[in-house]
Amino acid sequence: MSGSERVLVGPLKGYHHETYVFPLPDDRETGGAERRWKCREPREDLLWFDRRCFSSEEELVRALAGHVTRIPEVIDVGDIGLQGFIEGRTLGSRFKGADLIPEPLVTQIIELFAELVRVDPEKLTVRRRCVPEDRPPDGDTSGFLERLICFTEEKVYLRNEQAFAQLFGALGIDESCFRALRRNVPCMTKRPFALLHGDLHRDNFVVDAAGRLWTIDWELAMVGDPLYDLATHLHLMRYRPDQAERLTRRWCETVEDARPGSSEGWEQDLPVLLGYKRAQSVFTDVIRVALSLQASTLGAQPGFSWWSLYRAAREIQGVLAQGATPLGLTSVPTLGQVTAALKVWTRTDALLVRRGHDEA
Known part of the structure; x- marks a missing residue:
């Protein structure tokens, strides 16, 4: 489409897609201002x-x-x-x-x-993507929030529970967190x-x-x-x-x-929705940050990176502190406890994750 690999820029930084930017040959031939376009492809194993x-x-x-x-x-x-x-x-x-x-x-x-x-x-x-039966009726904000929580529970937590069970447990994350998240669902405006x-x-x-x-x-x-x-x-x-x-x-x-x-009841409901976002970040960031440590333990140049471990532990401890209340956590692990949990995971369960990817 570009006419030459020399005009390609990319892949651009981004989580969901691999993206390249380029002008089209027809645009260059018009003699006007050059326009560039994005070609995007979903990343594999995302x-x-x-x-x-x-x-x-x-x-x-x-x-x-x-x-x-x-x-x-x-x-x-x-x-x-x-x-x-x-x-x-x-x-x-x-x-x-x-x-x-x-x-x-x-x-x-x-x-x-x-x-x-x-x-x-x-x-x-x-x-x-979703079937009509999975769409709450217009105005059913409680049903909407319940579906968000269900997605986080089923597609993020349970889908990754086997690979991350040890790490989740050490951080105090379990099924009871979702019961805490659902406390305010019926009260939405x-x-x-x-x-x-x-x-x-x-x-x-x-x-x-x-x-x-x-x-x-x-x-x-x-x-x-x-x-x-x-x-x-x-x-x-x-x-x-x-x-x-x-x-x-x-x-x-x-x-x-x-x-x-559109803003009815925002004073009561905005804190609830912000709580869900902070709780969601706990699950997503624990998985994302833990997987990023594989590069230093199982990558092309093996070698344990203490700085990467410390930085990852600080990030996870921060999101745990923010998400503790909506998740019903009575205490937040210390930085040392998070560091120890990550260290154990990278030496055990991370191997299982990599083997699973290799087999796939």
Whole structure:
């Protein structure tokens, strides 16, 4: 498609896909400004930690044209869908965790949320992964949260329990955590369902040369509780507390104007949804961080990395501390205990994980 390997850029950094960027030969021959496109392929043996709703990201993005501004254009080259590459810098590359996001960019984020709640999910003619029986009725926010918890329990925890049982046990994680997570499910306030991006973090926003904010990576989009999209955004963005509070107030005002009822009961339900996100991070980060240690113990250049172990233990201990309350944990392991648990796992169960992958 590119006409020459020399114009290829990639693979780009990203968890879900292997992505290459290139101009099309026809674009170069027109003599106009060169445009670049993204060709994406799901990574092999990928662990999916989030529930997905739509069968094709390109199909969804194509359907949103005219409804959501500043999203990639999608074209077909043969039977392959290409997304337009947004030239600019990600929000994460410009502003680190402790930095305030400039108000003009926050305003554009709020405008995006308004556009999302205005989209009528029933009119989205996009193929869905889930069967109709697995979709809670409009407004059933309790059913929506229950399905999220079920996904984390069945597709993340139980699916990986055999390989990580020893590590989970040493960290105090077991089936009782999910009973704790479900305590507040029946008390959720009804809100009209909307289209959710599901992954609005700093590296999924691109700022172009004109200061316009573009939203990319729609593979985790779903239909559900709009307050969940705000909770996910707050959890992933790591705003300073004062800016997070201001953004939340603006979100409530804006989505209420766009679709009345969208922020109903947010004072009680936002902490519940934030609790779920922190709990979810415990399971996903324990698995992700533990697997990353395999590179130092079973990689092409074997050798135990104490620095990698210490860094991994600090990260896991941090997410355990944040997720302790929603998971019902009475205590959080010390840094030394987490380090010891990881060390044991990398020398025993990690071997089983690698053997399983080799056999597959």
